[in-house]
Amino acid sequence: MSNEQGRRARIVIAGGGIAGLSLALALKQALGADFSVVLADPALAGAPRADNRAYAVAAGARAMLETLGVWEAVAATSQPMTEMVISDSRTKDAVRPVFLTFDGEVEPGQPFAHMVENAGLVAGLKAACEQAGVELRATGVRRFATQEGSVEIVFGDDSRMASLLLVAADGARSKLREQAGIGWVGWGYGQSGIVATVGHERPHHGRAVEHFLPSGPFAILPLADGGRLGHRSSIVWSERTGNVPALLSLDNEDMLTEIETRFGLELGEIALESAVSAYPLAFGVARRFVDDRFALLGDAAHLIHPIAGQGLNLGLKDVAALAETIVDAARLGLDPGALDVLEGYEKARRFDTVAMGAMTDGLNRLFSNDATPLRLARDLGLGLVDRLPGLKRFLIREAAGLAGTPPRLLRGEAL
Numbered sequence: 275m276s277n278e279q280g281r282r283a284r285i286v287i288a289g290g291g292i293a294g295l296s297l298a299l300a301l302k303q304a305l306g307a308d309f310s311v312v313l314a315d316p317a318l319a320g321a322p323r324a325d326n327r328a329y330a331v332a333a334g335a336r337a338m339l340e341t342l343g344v345w346e347a348v349a350a351t352s353q354p355m356t357e358m359v360i361s362d363s364r365t366k367d368a369v370r371p372v373f374l375t376f377d378g379e380v381e382p383g384q385p386f387a388h389m390v391e392n393a394g395l396v397a398g399l400k401a402a403c404e405q406a407g408v409e410l411r412a413t414g415v416r417r418f419a420t421q422e423g424s425v426e427i428v429f430g431d432d433s434r435m436a437s438l439l440l441v442a443a444d445g446a447r448s449k450l451r452e453q454a455g456i457g458w459v460g461w462g463y464g465q466s467g468i469v470a471t472v473g474h475e476r477p478h479h480g481r482a483v484e485h486f487l488p489s490g491p492f493a494i495l496p497l498a499d500g501g502r503l504g505h506r507s508s509i510v511w512s513e514r515t516g517n518v519p520a521l522l523s524l525d526n527e528d529m530l531t532e533i534e535t536r537f538g539l540e541l542g543e544i545a546l547e548s549a550v551s552a553y554p555l556a557f558g559v560a561r562r563f564v565d566d567r568f569a570l571l572g573d574a575a576h577l578i579h580p581i582a583g584q585g586l587n588l589g590l591k592d593v594a595a596l597a598e599t600i601v602d603a604a605r606l607g608l609d610p611g612a613l614d615v616l617e618g619y620e621k622a623r624r625f626d627t628v629a630m631g632a633m634t635d636g637l638n639r640l641f642s643n644d645a646t647p648l649r650l651a652r653d654l655g656l657g658l659v660d661r662l663p664g665l666k667r668f669l670i671r672e673a674a675g676l677a678g679t680p681p682r683l684l685r686g687e688a689l
């Protein structure tokens with residue numbers, strides 16, 4: 275067993291998903307050589323897991339990735355989302371009336387989101403972390419114990435390290451959150467998100483479409499051109515979990531027929547461009563985001579329905595807020611792992627997280643339902659929003675992560 279207690283490991287981040295990698299990079303870039311940043315994740319060993327998700331990265335999160343120098347790596351393969359259309363219909367309805375349209379610009383020339391594919395973003399972040407001098411360790415954090423002035427961390431390979439702070443970015447089923455004794459309030463939706471990349475004949479012109487079908491929302495999200503048919507979109511199809519095993523066992527042709535019924539015919543012929551995978555959908559928020567020398571980040575702190583494409587964006591807002599809290603404290607000579615410092619981060623993120631969680635939970639309940647009075651009420655509501663430009667502008671700024679006073683990185687300013 276090696277003991278590395280003597281090393282100056284200032285901050286350890288457990289979890290090399292997009293949230294953990296982004297935080298490691300932001301900290302290392304801002305604090306430089308006198309601060310060592312360690313990121314540990316067993317998934318760093320070997321080839322990255324196949325993950326065909328694509329994310330609607332909001333304008334604020336994109337500004338942060340640009341400031342961190344990562345946006346360049348994904349810009350060429352990203353797709354600006356220039357319009358968002360919402361329709362409410364039954365699966366077999368031939369005509370899907372449009373109830374709400376957003377022209378997706380926060381400011382002229384600045385779309386409210388870009389679609390970015392998971393693999394490119396993770397690879398870009400990893401390369402930037404390596405270049406910046408983040409220590410990447412291909413092992414997990416097994417356990418930790420808080421002591422006076424530090425936290426003692428034991429890794430999966432039995433090595434140990436003392437750190438000022440442990441950040442748990444280990445995903446929604448965070449074992450470290452459990453070890454810290456932090457409770458989780460949450461429930462499952464009985465829905466899964468079926469994800470695939472679909473090729474199509476006609477261009478999408480940057481338009482995202484969300485059909486609210488009785489089993490849940492079916493989103494068609496524009497990807498950069500490519501594939502056999504020239505154009506591509508990512509679908510996120512929320513389906514009752516009980517139906518998912520039978521759907522996933524379909525052969526390609528039958529699966530394509532099922533997708534076509536929901537996708538519609540507007541974009542011409544369609545083809546499958548990736549494997550089809552499913553993610554169980556649930557809601558949850560940690561009872562606290564911080565403890566002494568311990569902070570939760572990303573899905574480890576909150577899990578929301580992908581109905582509004584905001585889960586990762588919430589995680590990236592956490593990154594901006596926690597990085598700012600740590601860097602400002604370190605520059606003032608304060609201890610960045612001290613509870614009163616970390617409480618600043620919790621305060622900055624708690625309200626936004628709970629509000630977004632409640633909004634996505636409410637939307638999903640309202641729309642995953644075929645009862646006629648509910649359909650009428652929601653269609654009336656969508657029609658009203660569509661006629662109120664002020665409210666639409668507010669919703670666009672909310673979705674872009676630019677409402678209120680965002681942390682510096684989300685405004686595109688360096689720390």
Ligand SMILES: Cc1cc2nc3c(=O)[nH]c(=O)nc-3n(C[C@H](O)[C@H](O)[C@H](O)COP(=O)(O)OP(=O)(O)OC[C@H]3O[C@@H](n4cnc5c(N)ncnc54)[C@H](O)[C@@H]3O)c2cc1C
Nearest residue numbers: 289291292293330414415444445467572573583585586587
């Ligand atoms: C179908 C679907 C579509 C979505 N679409 C969008 C979208 O359009 N926009 C959006 O903003 N969000 C979207 N999301 C949400 C988004 O995918 C998640 O919020 C995001 O991936 C979470 O990132 P993370 O870094 O917090 O956690 P994760 O990606 O879960 O990473 C956690 C990491 O921790 C590691 N780990 C686990 N245990 C340990 C340990 N003990 N020590 C060290 N490492 C450990 C794991 O190996 C893993 O790499 C979607 C989600 C789904 C399911």
